[in-house]
Amino acid sequence: QQQVKQSPQSLIVQKGGISIINCAYENTAFDYFPWYQQFPGKGPALLIAIRPDVSEKKEGRFTISFNKSAKQFSLHIMDSQPGDSATYFCAAIANQFYFGTGTSLTVIP
Amino acid sequence: NAGVMQNPRHLVRRRGQEARLRCSPMKGHSHVYWYRQLPEEGLKFMVYLQKENIIDESGMPKERFSAEFPKEGPSILRIQQVVRGDSAAYFCASSPDSLGYTFGSGTRLTVV
Numbered sequence: 001q002q003q004v005k006q007s008p009q010s011l012i013v014q015k016g017g018i019s020i021i022n023c024a025y026e027n028t029a030f031d032y033f034p035w036y037q038q039f040p041g042k043g044p045a046l047l048i049a050i051r052p053d054v055s056e057k058k059e060g061r062f063t064i065s066f067n068k069s070a071k072q073f074s075l076h077i078m079d080s081q082p083g084d085s086a087t088y089f090c091a092a093i094a095n096q097f098y099f100g101t102g103t104s105l106t107v108i109p
Numbered sequence: 110n111a112g113v114m115q116n117p118r119h120l121v122r123r124r125g126q127e128a129r130l131r132c133s134p135m136k137g138h139s140h141v142y143w144y145r146q147l148p149e150e151g152l153k154f155m156v157y158l159q160k161e162n163i164i165d166e167s168g169m170p171k172e173r174f175s176a177e178f179p180k181e182g183p184s185i186l187r188i189q190q191v192v193r194g195d196s197a198a199y200f201c202a203s204s205p206d207s208l209g210y211t212f213g214s215g216t217r218l219t220v221v
Contacts, residue, residue, distance in 0.1 A: 006151075
């Protein structure tokens with residue numbers, strides 16, 4: 001059973017556009033929600049993370065929006081750049097990390 | 110700080126051979142996690158270890174797979190009698206607590 005559902009599976013965005021990736025969960029015990037970025041041939045790297053007592057967190061062009069009542073959270077990449085092309089994983093933690101299935105983002109110049 | 114070191118980066122094994130994947134966690138990190146990633150798929154949890162203890166192995170296949178994290182030295186993921194379906198990228202992550210994962214660059218296992 002997939003504890004964290006992630007969509008879309010793939011995403012193509014024009015340079016300068018906004019990339020939005022969504023995740024949903026059921027387990028209310030989750031208390032930490034990180035996003036990871038993975039380039040081909042590399043391991044995932046922590047991008048940004050949020051706790052459920054906060055509705056939004058922004059770091060540069062990356063923003064997490066968190067809706068506790070809906071049990072959903074999303075990653076927004078503003079002014080998307082070709083260098084943002086990578087696979088993005090959301091995750092939720094309750095004693096263990098549960099990862100979404102990943103979103104392959106391609107930013108077209 | 111050298112980060113999480115995994116070796117080898119690439120490993121080719123014939124069917125029936127053994128594969129040994131090594132992971133040296135970041136300095137000061139006592140929690141080690143192993144994940145498997147198949148092409149076009151997400152990260153699948155395999156096992157969570159602390160020094161000399163397996164904390165959670167609920168993601169490990171019941172046969173042929175084993176993991177250890179000895180008092181001294183790296184964590185080892187061992188796959189005996191490999192089959193083609195074992196071909197994947199295996200990632201190790203470490204953390205000083207149950208949060209703050211740092212991943213290694215992975216070992217890409219190819220079974221021929």
